[in-house]
Amino acid sequence: MGFKLYVITVAVLVIFQDAESESISDDIRNHLGSKTPYRFKYLKDESKIKFPGCESTKMWMVIRHGSRLPSDEDIVGMTTTLKELSQQILSGHEGGKGQLSKEQLSRFANWLSSIDITKEKDLVEEGREEMTQLAKRMHKRFPSIIKSKYNSDTFEFRATPTERAEESAKSFAIGLFDKNAPKVTVTKTSKGDPVLRFYKHCDNWQKQVKKNPNTYAEQKKLGDSLLMNQTLENITQKLGLDNTIDLDTADLIYKTCGFETAWWKDYVSPWCFAFDKDTIKVLEYYHDLKHYLMDGYGNELTSQTACESVKNMFDHLTSKTGPNASFLFAHSGTLLKILTHMSLYKPEAPLTGDFIPEDSVWRLSDIDCFASNLAFVLFECKDGPHILTLHQERVVKLPACKKELCPLDHLQQVFHDTIHNCDHAAICKYNSSNDEL
Numbered sequence: 310m311g312f313k314l315y316v317i318t319v320a321v322l323v324i325f326q327d328a329e330s331e332s333i334s335d336d337i338r339n340h341l342g343s344k345t346p347y348r349f350k351y352l353k354d355e356s357k358i359k360f361p362g363c364e365s366t367k368m369w370m371v372i373r374h375g376s377r378l379p380s381d382e383d384i385v386g387m388t389t390t391l392k393e394l395s396q397q398i399l400s401g402h403e404g405g406k407g408q409l410s411k412e413q414l415s416r417f418a419n420w421l422s423s424i425d426i427t428k429e430k431d432l433v434e435e436g437r438e439e440m441t442q443l444a445k446r447m448h449k450r451f452p453s454i455i456k457s458k459y460n461s462d463t464f465e466f467r468a469t470p471t472e473r474a475e476e477s478a479k480s481f482a483i484g485l486f487d488k489n490a491p492k493v494t495v496t497k498t499s500k501g502d503p504v505l506r507f508y509k510h511c512d513n514w515q516k517q518v519k520k521n522p523n524t525y526a527e528q529k530k531l532g533d534s535l536l537m538n539q540t541l542e543n544i545t546q547k548l549g550l551d552n553t554i555d556l557d558t559a560d561l562i563y564k565t566c567g568f569e570t571a572w573w574k575d576y577v578s579p580w581c582f583a584f585d586k587d588t589i590k591v592l593e594y595y596h597d598l599k600h601y602l603m604d605g606y607g608n609e610l611t612s613q614t615a616c617e618s619v620k621n622m623f624d625h626l627t628s629k630t631g632p633n634a635s636f637l638f639a640h641s642g643t644l645l646k647i648l649t650h651m652s653l654y655k656p657e658a659p660l661t662g663d664f665i666p667e668d669s670v671w672r673l674s675d676i677d678c679f680a681s682n683l684a685f686v687l688f689e690c691k692d693g694p695h696i697l698t699l700h701q702e703r704v705v706k707l708p709a710c711k712k713e714l715c716p717l718d719h720l721q722q723v724f725h726d727t728i729h730n731c732d733h734a735a736i737c738k739y740n741s742s743n744d745e746l
Contacts, residue, residue, distance in 0.1 A: 337566065337581050340593040343600070343641055344567025345678035346376055347439040348574065352702040355449045360714055363690035365697075368454045369622045370684040371505075371637045372443070372481070373644050374473040375436025376571040377679070379564065381429040386561045387422040391580070394558070395420055398548050407549020409582055416579035422565075432473045433572050437480040439680040444484025446702060451686065454633050459486045459493055465631070466495045468638035469505050477680075478638045495638075503617040503733045505639045508646060511614050511737035518608050528598045530662030532556050540591040544583050559583075563592040571679055593674060594665045601660045601671050604645035615650040616731035618643070623721065623728050626687040626696065644681050650727070652708045653700070676700070688714060696720055 338349055358365070379387065395417045401407050402414055409417075448455045456463060459482075466482065468474040475495060482493040501510030508514050518524050531537060537556065544562070545553045554562075562580045569578030584592070601607055625635050648654055654670045684699040694717040698705050706713045709723040721728060 341567040346571035347680035375439040401549030440480035441484035512739040527662040
């Protein structure tokens with residue numbers, strides 16, 4: 310059975326939605342990590358962004374692909390582990406166990422996952438909609454840069470060689486150019502492109518960071534903690550299971566809750582019923598911690614790998630030739646490393662597995678949702694060129710700047726090494742002596 314059948318099955322389940330399930334959805338929807346749908350996060354204000362004495366002239370924007378299907382591993386887990394678990398949940402409640410309502414149990418009884426594994430990680434319809442609407446809003450905000458008529462000399466579209474990135478680019482083009490979108494040329498980059506996926510074939514980073522078990526020591530500490538054990542027990546009791554679920558199963562439930570929330574606006578995934586406001590925060594932080602350690606501030610090398618992307622941004626905005634708008638379609642790992650290079654969302658103290666900090670600025674639910682995006686806009690002002698930064702369409706102040714609209718020459722000084730001394734090949738060349746660092 311393919312993905313289309315799965316959509317039909319879930320569409321039938323929408324008739325069971327009531328006020329109770331809606332309130333649960335509201336409670337958990339802000340803690341879905343990198344599976345958070347963009348409709349929960351984007352800025353609703355579409356008005357033109359302008360500053361007195363300034364005119365916007367160029368834009369560089371990197372965009373994470375829209376909502377997608379799970380990986381092949383998670384698809385298998387959904388069709389096997391979760392299918393079996395749903396039956397155990399129903400049986401347990403028949404025996405008087407568990408804390409789910411009749412309406413919630415009816416959702417488990419009708420739940421079915423039959424996603425075509427050959428479509429793993431492909432963009433879904435909601436992902437296309439995220440891209441199309443994002444493009445329309447950006448056009449309204451910066452009409453002097455984003456013209457209504459497509460011209461290959463004016464616009465640049467680049468995407469990693471993945472279905473989800475390429476289709477995101479095409480959907481974004483529809484939002485800008487409507488029927489003329491097929492004329493848009495989307496340049497496919499290499500798998501190890503130093504601008505869009507600079508980490509993918511960066512041997513030094515792969516060995517020192519991503520594939521180094523020591524990277525995840527703090528996350529493992531959290532996974533082995535009393536807090537996590539109690540969280541797993543609370544989830545087990547709520548679902549009415551005989552045996553305490555393990556962390557891998559809880560993680561699969563968490564991701565499925567996120568995916569199914571992202572895919573459909575009017576559907577509440579039954580797997581979201583496994584959590585309350587406390588347990589879901591623990592699973593959320595478990596993912597936040599992983600990506601802080603791997604894609605963020607956990608290792609200085611991670612930030613360094615993004616220098617080619619940031620250099621490309623400066624080169625684009627300061628060039629007297631080339632396109633006015635450059636749209637780059639990439640992935641979570643790309644965005645998080647660029648945010649780190651720009652010193653955005655850096656916690657006051659390093660994140661650890663000892664406790665969950667209150668009001669952490671490093672939350673994937675806020676900074677790394679599906680369709681997450683980061684834009685730098687050049688404004689020509691009476692007192693010289695300035696750069697405005699937007700994340701999730703919201704204007705943000707870079708830590709290096711005094712104001713949101715930041716003088717270009719100041720940023721060029723702050724990022725002098727990035728602009729003039731970025732050597733991606735040297736950064737990524739693996740030296741076994743680095744293992745001791």
